[in-house]
Amino acid sequence: MSKKILLVSRHAPYGSSTAREAIDVALAAAIYDQDIGILFMDDGVFQLLKDHQGKYINQKNIDSMLSALALYGIEKIYVHQESLDNRTITTNELILDDLQLLNSIDVGHLLSQQDQLLSF
Amino acid sequence: MDHASIMIFSLAIYSAPYSSQASYTAYQFAVALLSQGHSLHRVFFYQDGVHNATNLAAPPQDEFDLQKAWQQLAKDYQLDLVVCIAAALRRGILNEGEAKRYDKASHNCAEEFTISGLGQLVEAAAVSDKLISFGY
Amino acid sequence: MSTLHTINKSPYAHNALSSCLKVCAMNDGILLLEDGVFGALISAPGAQELQILIKHGANVFALVNDIKARGLEEKVAPDIKLIDYNTFVQLTLDHRCVQSWY
Numbered sequence: 397m398s399k400k401i402l403l404v405s406r407h408a409p410y411g412s413s414t415a416r417e418a419i420d421v422a423l424a425a426a427i428y429d430q431d432i433g434i435l436f437m438d439d440g441v442f443q444l445l446k447d448h449q450g451k452y453i454n455q456k457n458i459d460s461m462l463s464a465l466a467l468y469g470i471e472k473i474y475v476h477q478e479s480l481d482n483r484t485i486t487t488n489e490l491i492l493d494d495l496q497l498l499n500s501i502d503v504g505h506l507l508s509q510q511d512q513l514l515s516f
Numbered sequence: 517m518d519h520a521s522i523m524i525f526s527l528a529i530y531s532a533p534y535s536s537q538a539s540y541t542a543y544q545f546a547v548a549l550l551s552q553g554h555s556l557h558r559v560f561f562y563q564d565g566v567h568n569a570t571n572l573a574a575p576p577q578d579e580f581d582l583q584k585a586w587q588q589l590a591k592d593y594q595l596d597l598v599v600c601i602a603a604a605l606r607r608g609i610l611n612e613g614e615a616k617r618y619d620k621a622s623h624n625c626a627e628e629f630t631i632s633g634l635g636q637l638v639e640a641a642a643v644s645d646k647l648i649s650f651g652y
Numbered sequence: 653m654s655t656l657h658t659i660n661k662s663p664y665a666h667n668a669l670s671s672c673l674k675v676c677a678m679n680d681g682i683l684l685l686e687d688g689v690f691g692a693l694i695s696a697p698g699a700q701e702l703q704i705l706i707k708h709g710a711n712v713f714a715l716v717n718d719i720k721a722r723g724l725e726e727k728v729a730p731d732i733k734l735i736d737y738n739t740f741v742q743l744t745l746d747h748r749c750v751q752s753w754y
Contacts, residue, residue: 425641513647537686648744649752651754
C-alpha cells in the first residue's frame with residue numbers, strides 16, 4: 397500500500413539532529429517505495445546551501461546527504477520561496493537544481509493534498 | 517461507535533519525557549483515541565523520543581511516571597511501542613541483543629518497547645489512516 | 653481537503669505560529685497546545701491574524717488543560733475554542749492531515 401507522503405523539514409542543519417534525522421526518514425520512505433516528497437521551509441532552507449564543511453564540527457555533511465535524494469528516486473523537492481527571500485538566499489546558492497519553488501498559498505495547497513504529513 | 521467509523525492511528529514522538537511536554541501530550545492523545553474505540557497501530561519513538569524507552573529513569577514518587585503509563589497502556593491495548601534503532605543506539609538506549617553486539621556492559625530498553633528500524637515509521641504511515649507527529 | 657495545524661511553541665519566542673499563519677487556508681483548523689497556547693492571548697504576536705482567520709471561517713482551538721495549567725483561562729482571545737484531548741482526536745478526523753509546527 398502506498399500513500400502520498402510529504403515530509404516537512406523546517407529546522408536548520410547541525411545545531412540539532414532534526415534536519416539529519418528527517419532526511420533519514422525520507423530515504424527510508426523511498427527505500428520502502430513510498431510516494432514521498434520533501435518541503436523545505438523556515439530555517440530548513442539553510443540545509444540546501446552549498447559547500448558545507450561539517451568536518452569543522454566533526455559532523456557529516458548534510459548537503460551530500462541531500463544530494464543522495466535523487467539517487468533514491470525522490471524527485472518531489474519543494475522549497476518555500478519566502479523562507480529563501482527572508483534569508484537573502486538565491487536559488488543559485490542551493491545544492492539542488494530540480495527544486496520547485498512555492499509561495500505560501502501553494503505550500504498550503506501542497507499540505508492539503510497529502511495522505512500523510514511527516515513534520516520535522 | 518459503529519464499526520465503520522473506527523480509524524487506524526499511528527503516533528510519531530520526537531521528544532524526551534520530562535524535558536518536553538510533547539510525549540505527555542502524545543500519551544493523552546493515545547488514551548483519548550483508544551477510549552473512543554479507535555485503533556492505535558503503532559507508537560514510533562524517534563529522535564529524543566527514544567528516551568521514553570529507558571528503564572533506568574527513576575522519577576520522584578509524587579510525579580506522573582510517563583514511561584509506566586505507556587507500559588500500562590501497551591499492556592491494556594496490546595500496543596506496538598517501537599523505538600528507532602539508529603536514534604536509540606546514538607543516545608544509549610539498548611536492548612540485550614544490541615548491548616551484546618556493541619560489547620556494552622548493560623542494556624536498558626524497557627519492557628513493552630521494541631527496538632526496530634525506520635521502516636516501522638514508514639510502514640505506519642502507509643497503513644494508518646492518521647499519522648500524528650509530536651515534535652519536541 | 654483541509655489541514656489541521658498544531659502549534660506547540662510560544663509565538664513570543666518562536667516562528668511556529670507565524671509560519672503556520674502564512675500557509676493556513678481559510679478552511680483549515682489551528683490547534684494551540686503546550687506552550688503554543690500562549691498564542692491564544694489577546695496580546696500575542698499573531699493574535700490579529702488569528703482573529704482575521706476566524707472571521708473568514710477558520711477554526712482556532714486551544715487545549716484547555718494546557719490553558720488552565722498556565723493560568724490563562726481569563727486571558728484567551730474571543731472565538732478561540734477551548735477543547736479537551738477527546739476533541740483533539742476528533743479534529744484529526746475532521747481534517748485530512750495534521751501538520752505539527754514546533
